[in-house]
Amino acid sequence: MPSDPAEPFHLLVRAARRAAHWSQSDLAAKAGCRQSQVSEFEAGVRGKVSRETVAKFAELLGLAAPVGDGVGDAATAPAAPGARARCPNFECPSNLPYWLGGELLFLPLGTAGAGTHCALCGEVLERACPRCGAPILAPGGCCGACGTPLVEVPEGAVADLRAWAEVRRAAAVELRAALR
Template sequence: MERLSPELAGRLRDARRVKGLSQCALAHEAGCTQSAVSMMELGRPDAVSRETLRKIGVLLDVEVGESDTARPAGGAFTATGGRVCCPQAECPSNVPFAVAGSVVFLPGPQPAGRAGGYCGFCGEVLLTACPVCARPLGSGGHCRDCGAAYVNPPAAPGLTPDVWAAERRKEIGEWRALL
């Protein structure tokens, strides 16, 4: 199976946001579902076909080449009863930090006693495995096997990563104080 690179997923997400398109509007133009666009932006390799990926690239003026869609398949691992995390960058369960000029996230645990496939904070579908190589989630915010981020940073135009991360941590702290 061919894979979507995390770098391309981020470029497509950022281009969609710059153009002011919702995931729903992009999905309509590309002929797929909003959930497929969401999963594609998270770097899930099987979210859309290569043909749809190329169509989305054209719609967003992002070049999609063979090197972007052709990645070796990872192992066929799935997490069972292990760690889960929310892939939504804006979710209060994910704490952002600026590292080497980029925003990275430390995914937090779900609420105590929370069982199910959806985030207890924001309702997003939870990750149970790395979105790139499908290995079980490890501790931290990146896969220990392929290095992929579990949570992709949002576009933050006009803010440096350290300023954005600090502001977001403050917002999360205020939100948690309300609980």
């Protein structure tokens, strides 16, 4: 079956499994894991199956193996040396909203920290582009490899984007000053 690389891998697994008329138990038995793990994996829950098992799923279903753990895909790939940690949460004050050509982008202020979780909001930090998997090396708002905005406001999450961005800009600037 053709696999769309833009589709999250766990959804590809689910679609391919259904296309093969396998139950979750069938896939679990073939891959050597539990049905509940397949269920959680397909639902996008991270850390439920090992990378080896994810590779098994890919092999059994004839899919290209994912870059990461198959959930969130590239974003969870091991960090490349020099990759920057950034918070993917659009509401996090570590991301400064800015406008460019009518598009709202987010500049990381460097306040998310360098651990596994954001020091400001607790979100899991990303070190690679969620779309193409390229490591985040530059401090800008877009992926240096594919140009995709690294942080986006989900459709319909904010009623008035302009007004919201103004408030968020002020809050981010204030916080940055406070942390200095």
